[in-house]
């Protein structure tokens with residue numbers, strides 16, 4: 428593939444995938460989108476941290492070859508396009524990349540950037556780890572109990588964007604067809620004449636690939652349980668189906684490595700509760716991964732009141748959106764919350780800050796670069812460069828542990844030293 432605006436670094440090589448296994452050269456080319464607003468300051472600090480981690484871990488034997496690709500304001504100002512086709516092509520070709528926050532242009536065009544990247548590359552998992560670093564200000568009493576990873580489905584659910592605006596021709600047409608074909612269902616609409624309508628598609632394939640990714644990741648990373656989050660008591664054929672298909676997949680594909688609450692229910696019905704409990708105890712003692720489920724409203728309580736019960740959370744799109752931000756609040760908020768959008772089959776992955784561009788702080792060298800740094804840490808781990816990822820974690824732990832932090836943490840910590848974005852990057856490197 429040839430590029431006209433993107434400069435492909437000459438010393439690097441492409442990451443590829445073979446039979447579902449990433450093949451990462453020692454000199455991988457990594458596309459990055461700097462990001463708008465504070466993205467510039469954040470990226471400058473983050474790239475130094477990630478390069479230093481790789482250097483310290485491998486002493487020059489491995490090196491990231493960064494390749495700038497364009498999106499957002501910077502792309503629009505330079506190339507009159509919010510998302511040049513070349514950017515999509517680069518992520519398609521080079522598989523693994525990272526992005527800073529992007530401005531949403533008025534008129535909603537930019538919703539389609541994040542969506543376009545996810546859709547184009549079919550990045551069906553949004554992975555959000557939520558863990559606490561000692562010293563980070565937290566609104567809960569025991570933030571050290573929070574160590575969860577959300578696997579949020581990224582392509583289905585009410586987020587598909589199939590909506591019919593009240594008053595529009597399409598809305599009228601849709602309701603006419605609906606009323607004709609399903610009069611009983613139509614009669615359930617409380618105010619049919621003025622109702623906007625949205626559709627919520629949830630499929631077997633969409634559910635299975637998400638739950639499969641969550642279980643595989645949990646097994647690979649020796650986690651204790653995977654919780655299927657759903658509102659199946661109300662939405663039986665979408666949310667309830669997500670739960671049922673998830674359990675069925677766990678038993679069918681991971682039978683000897685997992686124990687599910689579905690099995691527990693079956694054993695209870697056949698042999699009584701005591702037998703079911705004994706069976707579960709034996710399975711967990713043997714090191715099996717527990718697959719359980721929870722209703723989506725209760726999960727917001729329980730992840731606060733009994734955080735240690737939760738480990739990996741497999742969620743649908745909307746529930747996962749709410750839940751991952753709520754969980755992030757327990758451990759320091761969006762300044763430090765990383766994320767990755769991943770297709771575990773094709774290998775395509777885009778790691779990204781979960782916050783926005785915070786434009787009022789742009790170019791002030793002030794905000795917390797933690798979210799992008801930790802997204803880079805996820806990326807390194809995803810590439811199999813765990814030693815470098817560990818260096819990033821050690822650096823972050825050290826900098827925060829020494830109470831040398833950016834303004835957002837400084838205002839909530841006693842006796843802390845306030846650092847700029849770049850100085851925080853230096854501190855992280857110094858603590859590696």
Ligand code: NAP
Nearest residue numbers: 527528529530531762781782783784785786794795796835
């Ligand atoms: P925002 O940029 O996330 O900022 C909201 C507030 O969060 C900031 O004022 C700041 O709080 C805090 N914050 C965000 N990033 C921080 C960091 N790195 N360090 C410390 N604190 C940080 O949300 P917004 O102001 O609603 O949105 C601004 C623009 O970003 C919009 O154009 C929006 O569409 C876009 N956006 C993009 C993405 C994305 O690209 N993924 C995501 C969300 C929003 P304090 O003022 O209290 O310090």
